[in-house]
Amino acid sequence: MSHAESVASIKGTAGAQARRRRSRGPARYSALDIFRRGVTNSDWPRSFRQHDLAKSYDVVIIGAGVHGLACAYYLAANHGITNVAVLDKSYMGGGGSGRNTAIIRSNYLTPEGVRFYDRSVVLYQNLAADLNYNVMFSQRGHLTLAHTDASLRTMNWRAEVNKLQGINSSVIDAAEVGRIVKYLDVSDRPRYPILGALYHPPGGIIRHDAVNWGYARAADHLGVQIHQQTEVLGIETAGGKVTGVRTNRGAISAPIVVNCTAGWATTISDMVDVKMPLITHPLQAAVTEPVKVFLPSVIVSGSLHVYVSQTDRGELVFGASVDPYPSYSMRGSLEFTESVASHILELIPSIGSLKVLRQWAGLCDMTPDYSPIMGVTPVDGFLVDVGWGTYGFKAGPVSGEAMAQLIATGRVPEIISAFDLARFADGRLVGEKGAASVGH
Amino acid sequence: MILIDCPYCGPRNSTEFRHAGEAGKKRDVTTNDPAVWRRYLYQQDNPLGWVRENWFHTAGCRQFLCAERNTQTNEFRWVAPAGSPGPDGASGNGSAR
Numbered sequence: 001m002s003h004a005e006s007v008a009s010i011k012g013t014a015g016a017q018a019r020r021r022r023s024r025g026p027a028r029y030s031a032l033d034i035f036r037r038g039v040t041n042s043d044w045p046r047s048f049r050q051h052d053l054a055k056s057y058d059v060v061i062i063g064a065g066v067h068g069l070a071c072a073y074y075l076a077a078n079h080g081i082t083n084v085a086v087l088d089k090s091y092m093g094g095g096g097s098g099r100n101t102a103i104i105r106s107n108y109l110t111p112e113g114v115r116f117y118d119r120s121v122v123l124y125q126n127l128a129a130d131l132n133y134n135v136m137f138s139q140r141g142h143l144t145l146a147h148t149d150a151s152l153r154t155m156n157w158r159a160e161v162n163k164l165q166g167i168n169s170s171v172i173d174a175a176e177v178g179r180i181v182k183y184l185d186v187s188d189r190p191r192y193p194i195l196g197a198l199y200h201p202p203g204g205i206i207r208h209d210a211v212n213w214g215y216a217r218a219a220d221h222l223g224v225q226i227h228q229q230t231e232v233l234g235i236e237t238a239g240g241k242v243t244g245v246r247t248n249r250g251a252i253s254a255p256i257v258v259n260c261t262a263g264w265a266t267t268i269s270d271m272v273d274v275k276m277p278l279i280t281h282p283l284q285a286a287v288t289e290p291v292k293v294f295l296p297s298v299i300v301s302g303s304l305h306v307y308v309s310q311t312d313r314g315e316l317v318f319g320a321s322v323d324p325y326p327s328y329s330m331r332g333s334l335e336f337t338e339s340v341a342s343h344i345l346e347l348i349p350s351i352g353s354l355k356v357l358r359q360w361a362g363l364c365d366m367t368p369d370y371s372p373i374m375g376v377t378p379v380d381g382f383l384v385d386v387g388w389g390t391y392g393f394k395a396g397p398v399s400g401e402a403m404a405q406l407i408a409t410g411r412v413p414e415i416i417s418a419f420d421l422a423r424f425a426d427g428r429l430v431g432e433k434g435a436a437s438v439g440h
Numbered sequence: 441m442i443l444i445d446c447p448y449c450g451p452r453n454s455t456e457f458r459h460a461g462e463a464g465k466k467r468d469v470t471t472n473d474p475a476v477w478r479r480y481l482y483q484q485d486n487p488l489g490w491v492r493e494n495w496f497h498t499a500g501c502r503q504f505l506c507a508e509r510n511t512q513t514n515e516f517r518w519v520a521p522a523g524s525p526g527p528d529g530a531s532g533n534g535s536a537r
């Protein structure tokens with residue numbers, strides 16, 4: 001059976017099932033409901049259920065991060081394919097999707113990248129309503145600072161590519177930067193003075209956990225099963241086609257298996273000998289004690305290897321570039337905190353007495369061109385949605401939508417066609433390093 | 441803080457070193473086939489567990505070193521001058537599983 005045939009047989013059984021499940025409808029969250037439950041003191045229903053593992057599913061998705069969950073949700077919501085299991089060896093959102101710094105933007109460097117990430121921004125704008133879940137998307141603006149002529153040049157290039165794609169993005173001078181962010185040091189005192197910035201007003205931050213939970217809840221209501229503590233140990237194939245997976249809770253047969261495991265993606269693809277040019281690096285972040293909200297936008301400095309935003313609770317969230325060697329270890333390091341602290345004080349000297357509350361790390365599956373790897377592989381039925389490096393949270397919605405469409409139709413959607421695995425052998429790289437190495 | 445036991449300088453903080461890729465990766469200079477060169481450029485093992493890899497002691501003796509490290513725990517179990525045969529006698533090969 002080819003991919004398209006297995007898809008066709010999935011759809012036949014799935015449609016009716018989906019309609020039946022959907023008609024029951026999710027328990028909607030609303031202001032009225034908060035009031036009612038406050039008065040009657042009644043409990044909220046669980047936002048997603050636990051299930052026994054079935055013997056077979058139409059689609060098995062490995063990894064319950066934003067990519068796996070979004071793919072499952074759009075399979076059910078857009079295509080009526082609901083006999084879907086999302087498996088995670090740990091807890092939902094325990095990977096990068098629960099550890100990232102939640103920056104959303106579309107001011108990338110290549111036309112393919114800009115189009116792709118902008119579709120995600122559009123989906124994020126409507127996500128709270130679509131999922132009936134408050135994801136706290138705040139389009140507060142995104143500033144990438146330039147401290148050298150070379151970076152100003154790259155920013156002008158990015159701004160022009162962005163404008164051509166209809167994205168709100170432009171280069172502004174240091175004085176304008178100072179007007180937008182009062183507390184930034186735009187004088188020529190610092191070792192690397194701010195010369196200007198790429199300004200992207202629609203960029204911003206989101207509540208990452210809420211995005212994961214919202215997708216999980218909505219997918220669950222449509223009939224998708226989410227299995228935590230379920231580790232994939234092997235992938236079964238016959239005659240070059242996927243037939244199922246082996247897990248710590250038993251075997252499952254499935255004609256389609258999707259690798260959505262980001263930092264762990266190599267360990268999964270190695271199970272079917274699909275070689276991918278990925279290297280796993282830790283990426284760290286830190287958060288300070290909360291203070292009165294004073295920082296209006298997200299600020300990134302590639303030259304100083306640091307970025308910062310302020311949450312609605314008032315904490316400053318810091319990040320930097322990846323740790324300098326490959327590792328699957330998720331331990332933080334003192335070097336990171338020291339370097340972030342010294343660099344951020346170059347930008348905002350007035351926060352010198354703020355205390356760092358926490359620091360943590362997550363795993364990033366880096367590709368040679370800083371673009372993802374999405375779509376089909378040489379093994380029939382084994383699909384990948386990986387290579388998310390330090391920038392993949394913002395891509396959750398568009399990736400889920402496109403992967404679901406690929407599974408449902410058997411055809412690679414145009415919006416992800418540039419990101420195929422074969423591009424590395426063919427020499428068709430989609431170079432996004434200039435837009436993604438620090439400013440995730 | 442991770443210490444790397446440099447065979448020339450003794451134990452030093454890992455920040456003094458630069459990771460220099462998997463050990464034993466060789467260019468095939470006898471071919472100009474783009475596919476071969478692209479594989480060399482882009483493809484490497486990325487195993488979870490023990491790897492054999494090269495390091496450069498940037499802020500020390502400025503020598504290349506060969507080491508075995510566990511990518512899950514960052515434990516180093518063997519560090520030697522570049523090109524040394526591994527503890528198992530074999531030279532090179534990115535993953536030492």
Ligand SMILES: Cc1cc2nc3c(=O)[nH]c(=O)nc-3n(C[C@H](O)[C@H](O)[C@H](O)COP(=O)(O)OP(=O)(O)OC[C@H]3O[C@@H](n4cnc5c(N)ncnc54)[C@H](O)[C@@H]3O)c2cc1C
Nearest residue numbers: 063065066067089095096097100101103232362392393394
């Ligand atoms: C500190 C930090 C800051 C970041 N900042 C940003 C940012 O500002 N903006 C942005 O867009 N991106 C950012 N990223 C990147 C982003 O977090 C990731 O690219 C994204 O979350 C990847 O999502 P995912 O769903 O593909 O994978 P993940 O969320 O990592 O999920 C993968 C899941 O696979 C599971 N898994 C692994 N192996 C197995 C197995 N054998 N069986 C079953 N399950 C398995 C894991 O348990 C995990 O839950 C950041 C990342 C980090 C670490």
Ligand SMILES: [Zn+2]
Nearest residue numbers: 446449500501
């Ligand atoms: Zn040395």
